[in-house]
Structure formats: C-alpha cells, structure tokens
Amino acid sequence: MSDRTVLLVDGMALLFRAYYASSYSGYIKRTSAGVPTNAVHGFVKYFTDAIKRFRPTHVVCCWDMGSTTFRTEQFADYKGNREAAPEELIPQFDLVKEVVDSFGVPNVGLVGYEADDCMGTLARHYADEQAHVFVLTGDHDLLQVVAERVHVVIMKKGPSNYAVYDEAALLEERGLTPRQIIELKGLTGDTSDNYPGVKGIGEKTALKLLAEYGDIDSILANLGSVSASIRNKIEVSLDMLHLSRDLATIRCDVPVSCPIDGCVWSPDLVRLRAKFEELEFKGLAQQIG
Template identity: 55%
Template sequence: MEKNKILLVDGMALLFRGFFATSFRGNFMLTKSGVPTNGIYQFMRYFLDAVDHFEPTHVICCWDMGSKTFRSDLYEGYKANRGEPPVELVPQFDLVKEVVQAFDMPNIGLKNYEADDCIGTLAKVYSMDHEVIILTGDQDILQLVDDGIHVAIMRKGLGNYEVFTQENFYEKKGIHPKQVIDVKGLMGDTADNYPGVKGIGEKTAVKLLQEYETIDGLLENMDKLPKGVQTKINNNLDMLHLSRTLAEIKCDVPVECSLEDALWDYKEEKILNKFDELEFTHFTKLIKTSV
C-alpha cells in the first residue's frame, strides 16, 4: 500500500500567530465593509508555505471549540490567565474556517476537547499506515512524536520549520517524546496556567527524568533525591499528578476523518471567490500561478 503524507494543521496556533504577527503594528487589514482579516491572511501565508514545503497528499485542520474543556473541569485555573481574545480577532474565527472549507479541507474540532486532542487521535490512527506531519507553533505537541509522526514547529519568519522526529528527538531535547508529559507535570506550564511542583524548573525536571525516566520512577526513589527536591514534591504531590493529567494530550477522543475527505485537491474557482470576498488580491495571483 502506498504511503500517504498527511499534514495535520493546528489551526488555532496558526491563526493566533498570524494575528499577533501583524496586529502589533495596528495592521488589521479591514475589508471595505470593515471586517478585519489580518489573522486569516497570515494564516494562509503560513499554511500555503507549509503545503509547498512538505508537499502533503492530504490535509486536515483542527480547532479548539471554545474555552471550556474537560481540563478546565479538572482544574479551574487551567488557561484562566488568558483574557478575552481581541475584538478584531473574534470575527476571524468563523471566517478562517470558511476559507479552509473553500479548499475542500476538513475542519475538525470536538466540544469539551482541545485541537491537540483531535490532532493526537487522528495522528495515532493515520500513522499506522501513513506518514503524518503536524504543523504547529506549540511545544506541547512534541509529546506526539513517534514512528510515522513528525512535528514541524514553526520558527520565526516564514518557511522556517524545526522538524522533530523519533530519530532526532533525544539529541535535540535530551529526553524522549513521552517524557514531555512528565517534564510538564513537574515544572508546570505558565502559558496554560498550571503550576506543577513549585520550585522545580525545566532544567531540574529534565535532569530528574533523565535519571528516573518517569514521575512514577521518581516517586519510587524519593529517598535518593536531594532533601530540597523531596520536600518540594511532597508539598505539591496532588498538583504534580493533576499537572501531568493536564499536560497529556488525549489520543482516544471520538473524532474521525476519512482520508478521502482530506485529499489535497482544491477547486480554483471556489477559492478565488472566497479570496475575492475577503479582498485577498495577492493570494488570487498565487493560486492562479500555482494551478
């Protein structure tokens, strides 16, 4: 069976990155009717560059479906440090999905779960027979690196990717992909607003896991740990376990998408109509030259 190359796009990561990359200069790119489109415009620049770079046979875009998820039920503070999205970004959430649809590309999301969980679930299924590349700017997704699953982290500037694979991961990070979850359990995550073990940072967390492999291995060898570390862990044991649960991407959520629906094969006219509607003249030229 011929292997397909499936690109799973972290839609939220690209949209937010695109929005903030342009809006800090006050450039919201309004249409004649006053609708801001800067996030969508940059999203498309990132997305089309990635398709050009990785040449996938299939593409799927995954989204968060609101701020309340099973993680916020488990821990009230989860992502509670994030304010409301800027008013200029709000109308772009639905519009960007319409653009994705214009490419006949599936939009996948599930209430009560994050885009990461949808990505993880689909990646595990597809990687059994195909090659999967996950496009994101989010380091959390590195825990999904596996046989047949590569993660392309977007770096500064367009077209600049750091690709993590099963083969190069340890050399780059000093830990294995699965250990990313335990590192975050120990050090917490300021972006997602959960504390882990107070007083343990990334360096200590990585060092401990290089020696004891897992949080469970660590807890079984508590008497061998420095007294200071023992005290910190004992004082934050519940939060350690909770943080590890919050950090783990669920790879068994009820989403599916047939590869037939995800084939990268768009109708030029459909896209040009959408780009005209958003007044994206630059992309109109791009699409015309690429077909």
C-alpha cells in the same frame, strides 16, 4: 511504505500567529465593508507555505471549540491567565474556517476537548493506517505525539522557518523521549497553560531527575535517594504533580474521526479564487490565476 502524507494543521496556532505578526504596527487589513481580515490573510500565507514545504497528499485543520474542556473541569484555573481574544480577531474565527473549507480541507474540532487532542487522535489513527503524518503547530506540548510515522513541525519566527521533530531529533535536542515531554510538564508545570507542577522545581532539576529515573513513577519510587530539598518539594506538591501530569497529557483516543479518503488535498481553484475575491485578497486571487 505508504506514499500518503497527511498534514494536520493547528488552526488556532496559525491564526493567532498571523494576527499578531500583521497587527503589531497598528494597521489591520479590512474589506471595504470594514470586516477585519488580517489574520485570515496571514493564515493563508502560512498554510500554503507549509503545503509547498511538506507536499501532503491529505490535509486536515483542527480547532479548539471554546475555552471549556475536560481540563477546565479538572482544574478551574487551567489557561485562566489567557487574555480575551482581540476584538478584531473574533469575526475572523468563522471566516478562517470558511476559507479552509474553500480549500476543500475538513475543519475538525470537538466540544470539551482541545485541538491538541483531536490532532493527537488523528495522528495516531493515520499512522496506524501506515500514512506519514506531519503535525503543524507552534505548541511544544505536541512533541509528545512524535512517533515512528509522526513528525511534529514547530513554526519558528520568520517565514518558511520550521523545526521538524522525529524521535531522534527530540532526543538529540532535548534529551527526552516523547513520553518524557509529559513527565517534564508534570514536574515543572506550564506557565502558558497556568498549572504549577511541583513548586520550586524548574526545568533544569526536572531534566536531571528524568535523566536519572526516567519518569515520575520511578522518581516517586526512589524518593529516598533524592536530596531532602527535592523530596520535600515533591511530597508537599504530590497531588498537583499528578494533576499537572494529567493536564499535560494529550488524549489520543477522543471520539473524533476524519476518514483519510475525506481529506485528500485537491483544492477547487475556481471556488477558492471566488472566496479570495469575496475577501478582497487581490494578490492571492491573482496567484491562483
């Protein structure tokens, strides 16, 4: 058993959560020069809390690299319902990466792919190297990458509140295997990512079908056995069913790499304190002492 534990961080998930958690009152933390820093400050608190909780030996932070990906080429409306990022958050996208870099943690992203694809690829790679992997996110789509040595950690409301999934926990709570997370999305679509799945099939029906047949291919092979109503819905939406399943599939073979020796967790505290002082994070700078 390897004693190496890698924490893969979904950077955007932490940053957006931190922004909204700290701006709902209307007050935005800024430097004396007027640069907004509320999301970065909150990000650091979430990030360091996860480090304390999961005690990784290695850490990587993954990022989306713009809204155009192979998925938007497949389906133009993919994530087309998302509002533009709040104005005060935009300058914090680069700032947060500087802070991550100050921790000595690699920032990883690949144009044309989502952070999910980078995390899925790296998780599989590190697990193949016998490391234990924790994927930190707020996105339930990533439950599909759960594996023998890969846990997915979903951030819940409130500080230090995590749901940690391995294969057994996923099966117990949702009645699904990791692979069936993809099949479920193929059938129901995903309102937050803006693709429809099969019109008229909700989660309850989809779960029932998957419990009975296991996956979409088996459902299609047994269409004669399902009710006329469900059969009709599936036949009308067949192309969208296949497309939705493909859109839901996290790619675990994208051309991204971050050698495990390059992401050892050992922050340079002097450098980190200087960064916190530059951003006027007095409390955080004092904690480093």
